Amino acid sequence: MNTPQLVALSSTAGSTLITLMVTDGWLQARDKAVRLWRLFRPESAVAVAAELDSARVAVVAARESGTPIDEEALRVEWGRRIRELLASHRDAEPALQAVLADWEATSGAQTVHGNLHLEAHATGSSRVYQAGRDQHITER
Template structure:
C-alpha cells in the first residue's frame, strides 16, 4: 500500500493547500481536523494551529507575490498526511470521502493542454524547454 498511501497523501496535501485561500477553507479545515480528532486525538489541537499558521503563510505569500510558498506548504501537508496514513491506515477511506466532498469546491484549474516540445541542437548550443514554469541559473 506504499505507493497508494503516497498518492493519497499527495492529493490530500495539494487539495488542502489549494483550498486554504478559498471560500471552501472552513469545510476543508474541519474535514482534516476531524481525522486527527478521531485517529490521533492527542495531535488534533496542534494540527488546528498548524493549519491556521499555514493558511496565514499562504495568504501573506500570495499578497507579496511569493510563488514558492504554496508548493512548500503542499509538501509539508503531504508529509504530515502520509505519516498519519502510515500510522493509521484505516484513515485512508475517511480521507478519500473527505476529498470527494471537497473536490467540487476546488477552484477551476487551467484547461489541460497537450504540449509537444521539440528541439534540435548542434555544436555547443543549448535548448531549454518547459511545459510550464522554468527556472534556469547558470554561471
C-alpha cells in the same frame, strides 16, 4: 508502509488542502482535516488546527503582498503528515478518501484575491444588484 497508493492519496490530499487555503471553502476543508486528526490522533488535533491556520495566514499574506512563498513545500509537508497518519492508522484511508472527494468538489470555489469594492448609482425606479460571487435573481 508507503505503498504507491498511499503515497499518491496523501500527496493528492496535501496538495488539495493547500489549494483550498485561498478559497471560500477553506474553513470547511480545515475542519474536515482537523476532524481526521481528532478521529485517529486526537492528541495532535489542536496543534494541527493551529498549524493549518498559520499556514493559511502565510499563504494569503504572501499572495496579497506579492511576496513569494513556497506553496509546493507546504503541499509536500502536508502530504507527508497525511501519509504518516495513514501509515499508522490504515483504517483512516476510507475516511480520508471521503474527505478528499469533498475537498475536490469544493476546490472549484472562488479564490480569494484581496478586497472587493462595489459601487453603483441608480436613478428613478432603477434596480441595482451587486454580488461578490454568484448571484441568482428571480423576479416575479
